[in-house]
Amino acid sequence: MTEYENLGKLNAPFFEEYKKSFADTLDSGWYILGNKVKNFEEEFARYNGAPFCLGVASGLDALILALKAFGFPPNSEVIVPSNTYIATILAILHAGLKPVLVEPDIHTYNIDPSKIEEQITPRTVALMVVHLYGKACEMGQIMEIKRKHNLVLIEDAAQSHGAKWRGQPTGTFGEYGAFSFYPTKNLGALGDGGALLMKTGELYNKIKRLRNYGSDVKYYNEVVGYNSRLDEVQAGFLSIKLKRLDEINDHKRALAVLYLQGLKDDFIKPVVSPDFYDVYHIFNIRHPKRDKLKEYLFQNGIKTEIHYPVSPNKQNAMKGIIEGEYPISEEIHATTLSLPVSFFHTPDDIHKVIEVMNRF
Numbered sequence: 001m002t003e004y005e006n007l008g009k010l011n012a013p014f015f016e017e018y019k020k021s022f023a024d025t026l027d028s029g030w031y032i033l034g035n036k037v038k039n040f041e042e043e044f045a046r047y048n049g050a051p052f053c054l055g056v057a058s059g060l061d062a063l064i065l066a067l068k069a070f071g072f073p074p075n076s077e078v079i080v081p082s083n084t085y086i087a088t089i090l091a092i093l094h095a096g097l098k099p100v101l102v103e104p105d106i107h108t109y110n111i112d113p114s115k116i117e118e119q120i121t122p123r124t125v126a127l128m129v130v131h132l133y134g135k136a137c138e139m140g141q142i143m144e145i146k147r148k149h150n151l152v153l154i155e156d157a158a159q160s161h162g163a164k165w166r167g168q169p170t171g172t173f174g175e176y177g178a179f180s181f182y183p184t185k186n187l188g189a190l191g192d193g194g195a196l197l198m199k200t201g202e203l204y205n206k207i208k209r210l211r212n213y214g215s216d217v218k219y220y221n222e223v224v225g226y227n228s229r230l231d232e233v234q235a236g237f238l239s240i241k242l243k244r245l246d247e248i249n250d251h252k253r254a255l256a257v258l259y260l261q262g263l264k265d266d267f268i269k270p271v272v273s274p275d276f277y278d279v280y281h282i283f284n285i286r287h288p289k290r291d292k293l294k295e296y297l298f299q300n301g302i303k304t305e306i307h308y309p310v311s312p313n314k315q316n317a318m319k320g321i322i323e324g325e326y327p328i329s330e331e332i333h334a335t336t337l338s339l340p341v342s343f344f345h346t347p348d349d350i351h352k353v354i355e356v357m358n359r360f
């Protein structure tokens with residue numbers, strides 16, 4: 001059986017170091033907002049070439065706090081891709097704002113920049129772009145729209161640790177770049193975690209307060225804050241894994257090359273272009289008989305996943321919230337299939353998948 005993912009195998013190379021780090025935190029007696037979080041924040045900022053970083057409790061919280069930092073009037077509009085993972089849309093709703101969905105490009109699966117401007121109204125305050133599957137968005141056009149309309153830009157980089165557009169890391173283009181360290185992500189912890197990158201001390205201070213009860217000085221509360229902190233144990237693990245994030249990304253990129261070269265052209269493969277450094281959080285193909293293909297692969301000992309089976313506009317939770325037609329998003333959701341591409345997979349695993357797929 002070729003597994004789609006196995007978090008035990010994925011993390012096995014780090015176990016010895018993780019155990020030392022955990023013992024260290026256990027002995028220290030300091031479990032919330034200590035040196036491990038501080039060190040990881042510095043390391044993650046440096047890795048991305050960002051001036052500042054703050055750890056938070058999850059990727060969803062990172063997105064919510066980023067929006068909250070601006071104090072936008074209620075029901076202000078935020079532009080978001082129609083095929084994102086639901087968390088991006090939930091963040092907008094939890095911040096008391098209105099999601100305005102823009103269709104993705106059918107080739108890149110990222111927001112189609114040529115369709116953004118027609119959705120901008122006087123109530124639009126922010127663009128929330130998502131670097132889906134580990135591919136950066138077309139940032140040139142997005143930065144131009146941001147400047148022209150004077151909008152805040154928040155990047156959902158939950159799937160794109162280390163991905164770049166023209167050499168610049170995702171998460172460093174906008175006011176805030178939001179990351180998730182959910183265990184399956186390219187930089188995954190052993191529990192929940194998240195972070196924000198930011199450019200200025202002002203943007204940094206806002207999040208620092210918001211994540212910790214709105215407080216700068218213990219027991220003095222300046223704003224209506226939250227409890228959303230990365231913990232010391234996870235931060236310790238993340239520092240260890242961050243040192244090998246490039247190796248993880250290189251490994252996934254090498255497996256992706258095997259798929260790109262080996263799979264027959266019946267499968268629509270991810271596009272590759274020199275401007276984009278893709279890290280393949282997910283390696284997806286598209287096929288009109290996706291469900292049959294998934295079943296066929298399972299019968300042949302290969303597990304796959306679907307990211308995602310239901311378009312956000314078709315989710316029960318979005319009834320009465322999202323209106324309109326999103327045919328491109330629905331087409332992607334109906335045809336996409338995610339193939340095994342984990343850090344623990346070997347080239348032989350991938351060759352086997354390719355061989356079975358090419359007989360479909």
Ligand SMILES: *Cc1c(COP(=O)(O)O)cnc(C)c1O
Pocket residue numbers: 058059060061084085087088130156158159179180181182192193194
């Ligand atoms: C994983 C993910 C999130 C949410 O991250 P959590 O840490 O699970 O809260 C947000 N957006 C995208 C695109 C994601 O893939």
